[in-house]
Amino acid sequence: MINPDEIQKIREDFPILHETVRDGKKLVYLDNAATTQKPKQVVDAISEYYLKYNANVHRGIHALSEIASDMYDEAHQRVSDFLNAGFKEVAFVRNTTEALNVFTYGYEKFISKGDEIVVSRMEHHSNMIPFMKLAERTGATFKYIELNEDNSELDLTSAEEVITDKTKIVSVPHMSNVLGTINPVKKLADITHDAGALFVLDGAQSVPHMKVDVKDLKVDFMGFSGHKMMAPMGSGGFYGREELLDKLEPLFYGGDMIKVVTYKDVTWNDLPWKFEAGTPNVGGGIGLGAAVEYLQKLTMNKVRGIEHYLTKYAMKRLTEYDWVRTYGPSSIEKRGGVISFNVYNNDGMLIHPHDVATLLDEEGIAIRAGHHCAQPLTVEKLCIPATNRMSFYIYNTTEEIDFTIDQLERVHKMFS
Ligand SMILES: Cc1ncc(COP(=O)(O)O)c(C=O)c1O
Incomplete structure (x- = not known):
């Protein structure tokens, strides 16, 4: 079981996580599959x-x-x-x-x-x-x-x-x-x-x-x-x-x-x-x-444990909404801390991931949108132009996931 205090302690090693972006918005960094933040020790x-x-x-x-x-x-x-x-x-x-x-x-x-x-x-x-x-x-x-x-x-x-x-x-x-x-x-x-x-x-x-x-x-x-x-x-x-x-x-x-x-x-x-x-x-x-x-x-068991805890939480929250579609295995055990997803409006139309990512960015949330350098998989297999992607590391919190999902609700409403 992961104690959220452990994550708070880890966050102290990463000054960038305490920075604000976009005129004072708290940074929520969920683009760790692209690159991670660096601790003071490094x-x-x-x-x-x-x-x-x-x-x-x-x-x-x-x-x-x-x-x-x-x-x-x-x-x-x-x-x-x-x-x-x-x-x-x-x-x-x-x-x-x-x-x-x-x-x-x-x-x-x-x-x-x-x-x-x-x-x-x-x-x-x-x-x-x-x-x-x-x-x-x-x-x-x-x-x-x-x-x-x-x-x-x-x-x-x-x-x-x-x-x-x-x-x-x-x-x-x-x-x-x-x-x-x-x-x-x-x-x-x-x-x-x-x-x-x-x-x-x-x-x-x-x-x-x-x-x-x-x-x-x-x-x-x-x-x-x-x-x-x-x-x-x-x-x-x-x-x-x-x-x-x-x-x-x-x-x-x-x-x-x-x-x-x-x-x-x-x-x-x-x-x-x-x-x-x-x-x-x-x-x-x-x-x-x-x-x-x-x-x-920290140990790699702990790293995997934190990511498993965050992924499980985020997948549970995302599947509460019928206008969100996630990709990849439904079994949490078969996946790491990466969740690609798309958001649809009330008419079932795809809200383009670039729009979603831009609106989230206004609130300080960094996610990735695009084909993630896997264009054949995204375009030819999943048959979509792009996905949104949130990806976790040892310093992310369930509060950050909740805030991101609140913002997804806002985007969904805005486009419906
Ligand atoms: C699965 C996978 N392979 C290869 C790469 C390429 O990594 P880099 O850009 O550091 O060479 C990435 C980067 O996102 C990746 O996710």
């Missing part, structure tokens, strides 16, 4: 780096560079431990998008005509376009795992049909940023490995919100975004099984990712540095380490 860790030991890493022999290198490496170790991965298996990149592009370019040499690449019908563009283009470059066939009848979950029968002995890669989201669905990753990993293919996971919406143990989930490669888990913008990373990363061609070439360079040849640096060409985002990496430390102290 901002302090970043400013300490810049104010006290800013230097380039892995290059200098001087004192500052040594401290910066140690702190940056320590952040790597912390993130690796958080995912139950080895130190060599986690590299820092800008975000999930970059991670998945590193994978698709790096693995290209192992894909040829006649091979098959499989993603699902619920992809964010980041986990779809890199694979679509990989298939185009190599002549491989690009296939989709279908959704179930009400477009809320992946259809495992379809997965078993679509994944064949020609499949080389299967990539799915751990959690959908539109439907909120948490996919049965272990089962999908088993189906994939039985077919002899690699299992790639888009961890953008799961790593910040639940315990993700890459070994337990039998993931071969996974991308994630630091900014969606309280770390700064431009911080994120990927996990790859060590043997896989050994074989993967680096996408970026340059300084720090090499061991020996001659006028004729080059050998790669040890993992994970092979994938961190040039000066890295040191402050961002240190901030990511601090964000993970914050989550570890």
Whole structure:
């Protein structure tokens, strides 16, 4: 059971939540699937780096560079431990998008005509376009795992049909940023490995919100975004099984990712540095380490518990109204803290999500409206131009949900 006082205590770490917007309106931030707010502990860790030991890493022999290198490496170790991965298996990149592009370019040499690449019908563009283009470059066939009848979950029968002995890669989201669905990753990993293919996971919406143990989930490669888990913008990373990363061609070439360079040849640096060409985002990496430390102290069970409590509450409230339609699984157990919904007027006409989001914004409420970078899912599967989306994190409250629903009532009345 979640005690609301615990959430109030967490809120004290986030000064931005006490800001007002739009001429004095209290901020209600419900756009956490896009990016989360940052606690003081993370901002302090970043400013300490810049104010006290800013230097380039892995290059200098001087004192500052040594401290910066140690702190940056320590952040790597912390993130690796958080995912139950080895130190060599986690590299820092800008975000999930970059991670998945590193994978698709790096693995290209192992894909040829006649091979098959499989993603699902619920992809964010980041986990779809890199694979679509990989298939185009190599002549491989690009296939989709279908959704179930009400477009809320992946259809495992379809997965078993679509994944064949020609499949080389299967990539799915751990959690959908539109439907909120948490996919049965272990089962999908088993189906994939039985077919002899690699299992790639888009961890953008799961790593910040639940315990993700890459070994337990039998993931071969996974991308994630630091900014969606309280770390700064431009911080994120990927996990790859060590043997896989050994074989993967680096996408970026340059300084720090090499061991020996001659006028004729080059050998790669040890993992994970092979994938961190040039000066890295040191402050961002240190901030990511601090964000993970914050989550570890809170525990991922608590994070999931708070989001479960908020999602259950919001779904119950939203389903009180016959003019609200929600998307994704009806079972709370199968979903994370993301709720996409639409609002209709008394004549059953859709109130465009952009109108809804604009009217809520007037009251200080930040939700997202659009196709959420999953245009095929929204437009071709759900058959709507856009949805509204509220998404929660550890600092949201049931009062914020109530206030948002009061404002939805106002919008409904205004358009009816
Ligand atoms: C499921 C999913 N995958 C990938 C991404 C891409 O993340 P980023 O923009 O941080 O690369 C997002 C971002 O919203 C997402 O929700």
